[in-house]
Amino acid sequence: xxGVSQDPRHKITKRGQNVTFRCDPISEHNRLYWYxxxxxxxxxxxxxxQNEAQLEKSRLLSDRFSAERPKGSFSTLEIQRTEQGDSAMxxxxxxxxxxxxxxxxxPGTRLTVL
Amino acid sequence: AQSVTQLGxxxxxxxxxxxxxxxxxSSSVPPYLFWYVQYPNQGLQxxxxxxxxxxxxKGINGFEAEFKKSETSFHLTKPSAHMSDAAExxxxxxPGGSQGNLIFGKGTxxxxxx
Numbered sequence: 001x002x003g004v005s006q007d008p009r010h011k012i013t014k015r016g017q018n019v020t021f022r023c024d025p026i027s028e029h030n031r032l033y034w035y036x037x038x039x040x041x042x043x044x045x046x047x048x049x050q051n052e053a054q055l056e057k058s059r060l061l062s063d064r065f066s067a068e069r070p071k072g073s074f075s076t077l078e079i080q081r082t083e084q085g086d087s088a089m090x091x092x093x094x095x096x097x098x099x100x101x102x103x104x105x106x107p108g109t110r111l112t113v114l
Numbered sequence: 115a116q117s118v119t120q121l122g123x124x125x126x127x128x129x130x131x132x133x134x135x136x137x138x139x140s141s142s143v144p145p146y147l148f149w150y151v152q153y154p155n156q157g158l159q160x161x162x163x164x165x166x167x168x169x170x171x172k173g174i175n176g177f178e179a180e181f182k183k184s185e186t187s188f189h190l191t192k193p194s195a196h197m198s199d200a201a202e203x204x205x206x207x208x209p210g211g212s213q214g215n216l217i218f219g220k221g222t223x224x225x226x227x228x
Contacts, residue, residue: 004157033215040123042204042218043158056214091157093216100146100165101208103216105157 002026004106006092012112013082020078021109025094032075033103034067035091036060043091049075082113116141116207120219128227133177133192135222137205140186147188148206148216149179158204164188175199200226 005024013019025032030051035043046065047057051072061067064082069075079086089110093103121136139145146165150158162173169181179190188205202223206216 006157035215040220042118042206042220043216045215045217048215058215093158100163101214101216102148102160102163104160105150107157108155110155 004092004094004104006090006106006109008109009107010110010112012114014114015082015084017082018078018080019082019111020076021090021092021111022074022076023092023094023106024074025092026096026104027073029094029096029104030072031095031097032069033093033095034075034077035093037089037091037108038087046077079111082111084113087111087113116145116217118205118207118217118219120203120205120222122222123220124223124225126225126227127195129197130194133190133195133199133224135190135203135205135224137179137188137190137219138186139188139205139207141207145207147179147181148208149173149177149188149190150204150206150218151175152202152204152221154201161190161203195224195226197226197228200224 007022033048034046037043049069064080067077089108091108092106095103117140119138148163149161162171164181172178202221204221205219
């Protein structure tokens with residue numbers, strides 16, 4: 001499978017715990033995006049990388065959130081001290097250098113904070 | 115600032131009937147526009163994109179959309195609905211030439227009755 005993959009697919013955690021999600025983009029794609037989707041809403045942008053550089057962060061990305069893409073390949077999104085409001089689907093997308101910003105999405109990680 | 119409005123959070127059609135999902139956008143520069151489909155507990159799949167080449171865009175699964183600058187619209191249509199079309203549909207915008215994030219509408223859930 002050459003699509004975007006995300007791990008885990010589901011995560012249940014207790015409030016206050018830290019969680020980390022992983023995204024593996026399509027191998028030749030140099031741009032990687034993280035979005036958050038809550039029930040009944042469209043995806044909302046969190047942050048994006050070009051290679052290993054984090055180029056933009058949304059105001060939604062509070063200081064409890066951190067994202068990395070250390071070697072310009074896979075990326076991790078960590079949430080520290082989780083809150084119930086963090087419960088959502090976290091989506092990763094990637095795109096290459098050509099095209100018109102068409103982004104290819106992974107299956108998402110569904111986070112439930114109890 | 116760019117934004118997307120999808121009229122109707124829920125649309126219900128009979129199998130074989132016309133599907134029409136509405137999307138209006140706001141953009142200060144010529145936009146690129148996209149329609150994505152999301153099946154339950156899955157990521158988003160690109161249906162079609164508008165990139166200023168042709169105003170009538172054909173996508174996968176028999177869907178098409180027409181860009182109307184005067185109406186700032188990009189409505190999605192399909193002549194004959196299938197049961198398998200039942201899903202949630204998202205319209206998204208990005209400023210032409212932008213390398214950044216997509217801005218999504220809130221989505222329209224399509225139900226198809228037998």
